Structure formats: C-alpha cells, structure tokens
Amino acid sequence: MTMNDYEVVLRPIAGAALHLNAPMARYTVARLGGAAEALVLADSVALLEAAARAAWAQGWQVRILGGGANVLVADRGVRGVVIVNRAAQVSFEESGVLIAESGAALIGLARACIERGWDGLTWAIGIPGTLGGAVVNNAGAYGGEIAQRLLWAEIAEPEQPTRRWAPAELAYAYRESALKRCQAPFAVLRAALQLQPNADPEALRAQAESHSAHRRRTQPNGASLGSMFKNPPNDYAGRLIEAAGLKGTQIGGVLISPQHANWFINTGDGTAADYLALIRLAQERVAARFGVQLELEVELIGDF
Numbered sequence: 001m002t003m004n005d006y007e008v009v010l011r012p013i014a015g016a017a018l019h020l021n022a023p024m025a026r027y028t029v030a031r032l033g034g035a036a037e038a039l040v041l042a043d044s045v046a047l048l049e050a051a052a053r054a055a056w057a058q059g060w061q062v063r064i065l066g067g068g069a070n071v072l073v074a075d076r077g078v079r080g081v082v083i084v085n086r087a088a089q090v091s092f093e094e095s096g097v098l099i100a101e102s103g104a105a106l107i108g109l110a111r112a113c114i115e116r117g118w119d120g121l122t123w124a125i126g127i128p129g130t131l132g133g134a135v136v137n138n139a140g141a142y143g144g145e146i147a148q149r150l151l152w153a154e155i156a157e158p159e160q161p162t163r164r165w166a167p168a169e170l171a172y173a174y175r176e177s178a179l180k181r182c183q184a185p186f187a188v189l190r191a192a193l194q195l196q197p198n199a200d201p202e203a204l205r206a207q208a209e210s211h212s213a214h215r216r217r218t219q220p221n222g223a224s225l226g227s228m229f230k231n232p233p234n235d236y237a238g239r240l241i242e243a244a245g246l247k248g249t250q251i252g253g254v255l256i257s258p259q260h261a262n263w264f265i266n267t268g269d270g271t272a273a274d275y276l277a278l279i280r281l282a283q284e285r286v287a288a289r290f291g292v293q294l295e296l297e298v299e300l301i302g303d304f
C-alpha cells in the first residue's frame with residue numbers, strides 16, 4: 001500500500017480524522033510503539049464502522065484499539081490501518097440496561113452506574129480502557145467480569161450485515177472470548193449490559209473506594225500494561241516470576257516492578273523490544289525452574 005491508497009480510500013470517509021504515519025505511543029497506556037501507516041480517530045460508531053468496512057474491502061489489515069491498555073505495539077510500528085475508537089454515547093434504560101458505544105471508558109461507565117445506584121459494575125473501577133476492549137478481553141476484577149453482565153454485543157464483520165451477538169456466541173472464559181481468539185476481522189460497535197437498579201449509591205461508593213484503595217496498595221505506579229501474564233491455574237504469574245529471582249530486573253528502559261513482579265514498568269525511555277526481551281526472559285526462567293509456560297495476557301501488535 002502506498003500512502004496515496006489510504007488517502008484515496010479513507011480521506012473521503014474520515015476527513016481530518018485520518019492521520020498517516022501516525023506515532024502510536026500517545027494511543028497506548030504503555031506510552032510506546034512505532035507508527036501506524038494509517039490511523040483513524042473515530043469519534044462515532046458510524047465512522048468506526050465505515051472506516052473498518054472500507055479498509056476490509058481493500059483487504060488491508062485493520063486493528064481497532066480502545067484505550068490501548070492491553071497492547072504492546074512494536075517499535076517498527078503497525079502495517080495497515082489502526083482505528084482508535086472514541087465513540088462513547090451511552091444510554092441508561094429503566095430496566096437496569098446500559099447500552100453504550102464501544103469506545104466508552106469502562107471506568108466512566110462504572111462510575112455512572114454507581115451514581116445511579118445500579119449494582120454490577122463496581123468491580124470495573126480501576127480497569128483502564130474501553131467497553132469494546134473489555135468485551136473482547138472479558139475484563140474483570142474482584143470477582144466480577146464482563147461475561148456476567150453482557151446482554152449482547154453489536155459486531156460488524158466484513159461482507160456480513162452488522163448484528164447482535166448473544167453471550168453464548170462469545171464463549172467467554174477467564175480473560176478470553178471467541179473474539180479474542182478470532183483470526184477474522186471484526187469490530188465491536190456497541191454493547192448492552194444488565195445491571196441491578198435500586199442499590200444504595202453510598203454502599204456502591206464504599207465498595208468502589210475499597211477496590212481503589214486495594215489497587216493503590218498493590219499496584220505499582222508508572223506506565224505499564226497492568227498484568228503482563230495470565231495467572232496459570234492455581235498459581236500467580238507474579239509469584240512465579242518473583243520466585244525465579246526476576247523482581248526488579250531491568251532491560252533497557254523497562255523494569256519488572258520490585259513491588260509486583262507481573263507488572264512491567266516503562267521507566268520513561270522503554271521500547272517494545274525491551275518489553276519483549278523481559279517477557280522472553282521471564283517465560284524462559286519460569287519454564288526452566290517450575291515447568292510452567294507463562295501465557296501473555298497483553299497482546300503484541302505490529303511488526304515485531
């Protein structure tokens with residue numbers, strides 16, 4: 001693809017929201033990563049869907065990002081089109097049903113539910129990123145997860161009419177879904193969650209504050225991707241990395257947090273290559289010492 005191809009196909013759809021050769025660092029929570037060949041900042045579902053469909057029709061690689069809270073973008077950047085999802089309209093139905101566009105911030109939705117006295121999303125206070133990312137990853141914490149609340153997700157796919165997927169089709173598991181495993185392109189446009197109305201906002205606020213206090217106590221400060229690896233069955237990735245003697249290890253600008261070994265901190269000038277070197281080191285050491293293969297929770301994106 002030449003830059004002109006992107007201009008011809010995407011400029012008429014996206015206008016000033018199309019950026020060519022766009023550095024990704026500002027769109028990822030880890031604050032690093034090379035440039036996307038083409039990047040669309042989609043502030044509506046209509047633009048998100050139109051840009052995705054136009055790029056799919058060309059056979060281009062398309063990556064839709066929410067908050068970039070669970071992705072590590074390669075230093076060499078990303079080929080094809082990245083669509084950064086900022087479509088964030090929300091509506092609250094009387095029956096405790098929340099319908100939101102997929103670019104809505106999960107923490108903002110959780111706060112809004114608390115203030116309305118709607119129980120069921122308080123666990124999401126402290127999870128960065130968007131509803132779309134949470135639907136794909138089955139985000140969760142403190143015993144809650146998206147799978148428990150999802151009524152439907154509206155999803156676009158190439159050459160198919162956009163339709164609502166039921167929870168069963170999403171085949172949710174721990175931080176997993178049919179979408180996360182899916183090799184074919186798709187875009188989550190909206191989702192509906194079932195909450196429980198008529199709860200006491202004061203009690204929900206107290207619960208949220210207790211979750212936040214726990215995070216403040218246990219989560220390291222600084223730019224990171226949250227948990228780097230999934231917890232293996234009946235164990236903790238952080239415990240294994242610490243027991244392998246790697247707490248506090250630094251490669252380049254990336255540090256295995258001395259506070260929590262499953263958190264890798266970008267100390268400022270870290271690169272994706274530094275992250276990858278630490279990831280491989282942790283996997284190798286833990287496999288050699290304990291025979292456990294640590295599986296990444298974060299996704300590697302682009303030209304590694």
Ligand SMILES: Cc1cc2nc3c(=O)[nH]c(=O)nc-3n(C[C@H](O)[C@H](O)[C@H](O)COP(=O)(O)OP(=O)(O)OC[C@H]3O[C@@H](n4cnc5c(N)ncnc54)[C@H](O)[C@@H]3O)c2cc1C
Nearest residue numbers: 066067068069070128129130132133134139140188225226
């Ligand atoms: C400090 C910190 C704490 C965290 N704590 C938790 C936690 O407690 N629990 C937890 O589960 N996670 C946690 N995470 C990880 C992260 O917040 C979640 O995975 C979150 O759901 C990611 O959302 P996102 O919008 O940033 O997704 P992104 O990182 O932008 O994308 C994640 C994946 O979803 C895809 N995607 C995103 N939106 C769409 C869409 N609309 N359509 C199609 N595909 C899409 C992307 O292509 C990518 O494959 C934490 C991360 C950080 C940095």
